[in-house]
Amino acid sequence: MAKEFICIVCPRGCRVIVDDQGSISGNQCKRGEIYVKNEMTNPTRILTTTVKTIFPEIPRASVKTDQPIPKGLLMKAMEEINKIVIDKEMNIGDIVIEHILNTNANIVLTKEIKRKEERK
Amino acid sequence: MIRDIVVIGGGASGLAASISAKKRNKDVLLIEREESLGGILNQCIHNGFGLEVFKEEYTGPEYAHKFIEEFMDLKIDYLVNTTVIKLDKNNDDFIITLSSKELGIRNITARSVIISSGCYERTRGQISMPGDRPNGVITAGSAQRYLNINGYMVGKKVFILGSGDIGLIMARRMYLEGAEVLGVAEIMPYSNGLNRNIVQCLNDFDIPLYLSHTVTNVEADEDKRLSAITIQQVDERFNPIPNTEKHFEVDTLLLSIGLIPDITLLDDLYVEVDPKTKSAKINQAYETSVKGLFICGNSLQVHDLVDNVSKESSRAGLSASDYLDGLVTNRKKIAINPGKNILYVAPQYLDFGWVEKDLLVSYRSSKKIEKALVKVYQGEKLIYQKRRAFIVPAEMETLTFSYLELDQNQDIMIEIEEV
The missing domain is CATH 3.10.530.10 (CPE0013-like)
Structure with missing residues (x-):
């Protein structure tokens, strides 16, 4: 199932889609791809x-x-x-x-x- | 004894203003109504503060602590648990009437005053919310204070009206403390919160966001406690659409429906007010229409970043110092007017009597603009322009240009062109 992310690296807030094959689309720059890869593999947060x-x-x-x-x-x-x-x-x-x-x-x-x- | 400067409010704004004025060797007295300094930062325990000022990410209490340490090191005079109840003028001086348990009611005289009293939250009365009037309907900031300072949960089943950042932050906070957070309704078709907060406060915990929705009924049980709410979708004119009702059984409705600068202390003075910012009109030195009376921070304009509050208020402290040093002469002012696609501008006036050579203007756009050309005109003449990508109302913008060459007889106008 495709998954949607809002990239939070900059105020633009791209809606980035990751499809079943793992290909990433919708990001307007490289940073969006890095953000989404990280969110997919190891999302971390300050508590x-x-x-x-x-x-x-x-x-x-x-x-x-x-x-x-x-x-x-x-x-x-x-x-x-x-x-x-x-x-x-x-x-x-x-x-x-x-x-x-x-x-x-x-x-x-x-x-x-x-x-x-x-x-x- | 006549004070040089009295600063009213000891949050981020008052601390920064006092520090910069004290560094210019001014005699400063700061007055804070709460028990401790730091203002709203003390209850904003989340992180994300200070990236611009300190290049590091702090929580609210940590950010406040940095300024309080510097404030204490400079040995600035201050009063806590003290409320200013009246502000008046006597010729060129200001009479500040304060009230506290220790001092009773007392007058202080000062040559100048800096208002840094922050803002307050809009309540249900201000949006004419229909329905019963039960316990359990509370502003998000009040709930935040009860939880983070006093340690009380205000409820277990929560709904939030308004998607401003405080509402989003409280959605996460209540969820983490074990409450069931059923959703957030926003009357606009978009959220006014930062994307980061949408993702990390709502999406992380699968809390639904209902855009173009508002609360259309509030129900009380026999004990006058909140028992349920109804939300409804709205059309472009914000009228509820029939048959879109959704019913939620909740014990708490948190309101995050806007902040308004607190300028009640200006009531007795003839201060010119801007209906757009709902605060005093100022010149580029943060001076109101009353000479020697300055205003900054959230009591001037509601900010999204505390870093900007600190920087702005620090400049206001320097302005008050310049004023006391007699550096302001030959006053002559022109208006700075908001044009197309601009919600508001501050300052609203440019006063040529002040010594600075650059003019810093804060503004917000009235809508989301992907590719913008920000233009400043004096009459027909274009005097400044810059390109900006992704301007949104939720994020305050600034521009700076020199006013040395400007015509001193003609107003200026700022507009955003979509390109």
Whole structure:
């Protein structure tokens, strides 16, 4: 079955069709072909979400994967991240989960967790 | 004590404006109504920020942190948990009335003011949505705040009206947190969101996008909670087409139906307003029709990239500094008018009293144009043109040209020609 992609490399947004034989059409430049090949073989995404903390004034802290992870692992990664509760002060970039789901990606904080009175 | 500059709003815009003015050794006070600086960036936990300013991809909180660090290093004065409730003039000075738990109600005097108060979301009242008035109909940005800052899900079965970027981002966010996202309806025949968000927020999770559709009924249960909505296809004049109804049982309807610059503080001043941007008209220095009163960021024009907010506001901070240094003389202005295929332009005036030699104009097209020739005329005379491919209303465009040679007595007009 032919599959359609919207190329997101530039604002043009070409509709690229991949047919049953795997030939690619509809892209107006080479970058579209590379994008679609990647989406067909190994689509990856940066995941951003939040983790719980024990601090009432900062109930949630935002986190991200420090590199893209396979698209198919997004929901599994969410399950792992939702188990975490931060109980100490931490900085942006600090690792919350190392090598999530055996990928090379770590879950890192994107917000600093500093209690009010200790903020400068 | 009279302050040099009071900056109202401590988000991306106010931070950048304060930093650039402080670097010119101005005495700056920034006032923020929330508990912490950073504004809307604090709840925009997704990535994609900063590619233009930092050449790196940050999340919203990380992008804000970069600016807050610089702001703190410069030891700029600021107040948080403080709301400005009135802005008035006394001869050349501004009287800022503020309110906070700590200070009570207090007046501050400043020689100039920069408004960086951002924008607010349109609500169901503004689009006259029919049906009951239950709990569970909420703007996408409010839901984003509840979820990302406070940690509350606003619902489990969600439908989204409007395909702006916030709506798309929230579709993915609610899905990842375990909600069932039944679809997104967009009244226009195209989405106003970035392609990247259509792909990565909807297509990735098989969330359907209903183009040329809108919500035509809202139903409440006996507890006054949202129980169901009806969407319908619309014709070219946005009238619902009979027998195209689709019924969805949902507990939440998120609205992503547009943003409006927040300029309520300008109510007491005689500021000229542009009905197209729904904000103050400005000259190329981001100065409103009131001398010494500047406006930038989303309170001036709703941006799609925060990078542009930072750059614009940084320039506004420098303008305020130039104004205080007495560099603005012999004021004489002409209008910059939007022509064919242009939704709006900002600035709306060119004031020859300002020292800059280049004029930077932001504009949006009124429709998608594949091959465009952007032209600037003064009277009959073509003074600037450039070619652009793929101009869309969702992406703000800019152009820059020198105004040294311009006739100081004739307005200019910008238009887009399809070629």
